[in-house]
Amino acid sequence: MKKKQSSKQKILRVALKEFAAYGLGGARVERIARQAGVNKAMIFYYYSSKQNLYRVIIKKSLLELIPKIQETIVVSKSPEQFFDNLPKVYIHYFSQKQEVIKMIGFELIQDPDNITSVVRDIFSNIPESPPGLLKNKISIWYKKGLISEPDPVHLILNILPLCIFSILGTPLVEAILDIKIKNSGDFIDNRINSISNLLKRGMLK
Amino acid sequence: MKKKQSSKQKILRVALKEFAAYGLGGARVERIARQAGVNKAMIFYYYSSKQNLYRVIIKKSLLELIPKIQETIVVSKSPEQFFDNLPKVYIHYFSQKQEVIKMIGFELIQDPDNITSVVRDIFSNIPESPPGLLKNKISIWYKKGLISEPDPVHLILNILPLCIFSILGTPLVEAILDIKIKNSGDFIDNRINSISNLLKRGMLK
Amino acid sequence: MKKKQSSKQKILRVALKEFAAYGLGGARVERIARQAGVNKAMIFYYYSSKQNLYRVIIKKSLLELIPKIQETIVVSKSPEQFFDNLPKVYIHYFSQKQEVIKMIGFELIQDPDNITSVVRDIFSNIPESPPGLLKNKISIWYKKGLISEPDPVHLILNILPLCIFSILGTPLVEAILDIKIKNSGDFIDNRINSISNLLKRGMLK
Amino acid sequence: MKKKQSSKQKILRVALKEFAAYGLGGARVERIARQAGVNKAMIFYYYSSKQNLYRVIIKKSLLELIPKIQETIVVSKSPEQFFDNLPKVYIHYFSQKQEVIKMIGFELIQDPDNITSVVRDIFSNIPESPPGLLKNKISIWYKKGLISEPDPVHLILNILPLCIFSILGTPLVEAILDIKIKNSGDFIDNRINSISNLLKRGMLK
């Protein structure tokens, strides 16, 4: 009863790891099958092709991530709250689900248009358009004189990278500063604080 | 004499694009050969293996990037100058050489330790250790009460992502806000301004 | 009671088309199942293997065709009647059941011995041996001075191809003459006439 | 020097046999490679895909056959000569190159339009259009009162099947008459004679 759907799901779970680790080109169907404990042919039975499996996972990943962001936006009553909440939600999520961010990273590098279209596709099924919601909110905050950055594009581009890259970028920083960062809960909390402070001091009026 | 070396160089130029577009696993030796107008076997004659060619390019890319950063650090006499210079240098560089940043992105996702070791390797050949230099400068600035973030790790992690991701991340922002960003010189200048403002307001005391 | 057998029959009907279109090697069990609206496993339940299904259909096809020929022979009281009847019966039959002739064509090319043995098998269950009957008749006609071709082999080989190929061969003729043949009832009637005339003028004395 | 091109040619020779024996769907690339004494990959190196190899062979077969027919037409000064020459040329050719006729047979059954288009393609590169030539000749012969069949379509359909099927059809006749035909030179000569007689008596005026 529980076992029934498990093959199809297991493939998904294992494939996410494989694709995150090796990319679409480097991933091996056989490895996925072996690790999922499933006959190789079942992957094609359920997902038709490696490419398609990849697409399904990309979509699933975004489908998991996007609503998280949206909720954070909706919930935040002031830009202050927004600058506090967003880094917290994001970084906690990503530090647990590194595979998801890796896949999005790959896709951003290799096929950015695809990401755009998948996200738009996801949004199109949500009644109150998140883009509209967000642009609205920012515009109101700016008119009320609460924030210093009027352009939503730059506002978002001042936030997102800090969240996403705080996990992926650490090795580069380790090299630049010749130190070793221990990926503890403490470090993550400090990271969140530092970002929130930067955003609040930098963009609140 | 000029023609002699051109094959070897052309392979390098073309391979950078190939690896940036498809990653190590997805890149095809034959495609590189064809686009370089070179016999496939020559790639192995010069670079012995696909992997090795990849490594050479990664190293070359970092070898081009790292000194740029170092110079910016050395040149900046105050944190204000630093927050002005770094985004300018980086983003101008990356918006022209997207392939380089894509390769570094791939590597950060797939084999972060490799990046670390290559960078360390590069630094070890520079007399005045850049990591030392940078940590020193930040420490002095903090002690003088010029900046609000005492930890070099967080300070760097507050800067780097904004620079790197400002190029790669735009498609995601386009989707989130349902707009089209035109990648003009104007946009880039605005981006640099917005980041510099954020950094100065957010981390200068 | 009616529904019960319909699956088994439907498979047969659909499989004939599939085999005629793609041959044994090119036919796909899944395609047959889908088009028959039947679960793939049922094909094996009823016919145990693809090969066997093929054999069943070959036999069924010949079992439908052979008696038609035999009857024509028996019915014909003179060679003139024979040369009139045979093309008519054959070509009318084949122009409606192209799949049957295609299957026989495939088999003639790929496994001629199989056809021979199946036909012999069919004949062995008919009391008055058709081969004997036919050879007898021809021999008598020849002795009576009615026909010019004494050898039954050549006589048959002067008739059969004209009947079978009149349908299959048209595309080749279209190409050779650079015209388009419309497969109307008129064309078929003309074809039959032309063949009967040829045979009668060519082999009656 | 002679060995040089032999791989590419050898594949062609062996593949013809394989396709003739098993059809496109049943043919095995590995078998072709083994029998040609060639690495499997070389087949794709030279011919890109199994399908394409098949197409190349079909075209090559027709390219060998078509000119033979054309020459026979051109050479024949009277319908009598024509009815003598065509069966002789054809049947001698086919009895030696059974694979060619088998391939054409397969194609006629499976993808008749393809044959049509390939033949047209071949014709389009011949200066004096064979279709025109043939139609002309037949029309003149008919106007001169030399032949009884005015329609070139039926005239050709009265000849071609007899030539082609005289080889392929023998097993069917063996079964129908319950005899064994020995495929000797004598049999072939008799076959040619019988056909020529049939055609001359049947269609000459």
Added chain:
DNA sequence: TATGAATGAGAGTTCATTCAT
């Protein structure tokens, strides 16, 4: 240096067939 041919391991995919229910 340069080339076209060759190689071998293995990749993704297919497919007839079987199993459990």
Added chain:
DNA sequence: TATGAATGAACTCTCATTCAT
């Protein structure tokens, strides 16, 4: 009878790499 899941062998095709020249 009927089904969806599973299997395993085989298939076509790919690709990094090497060889002979």
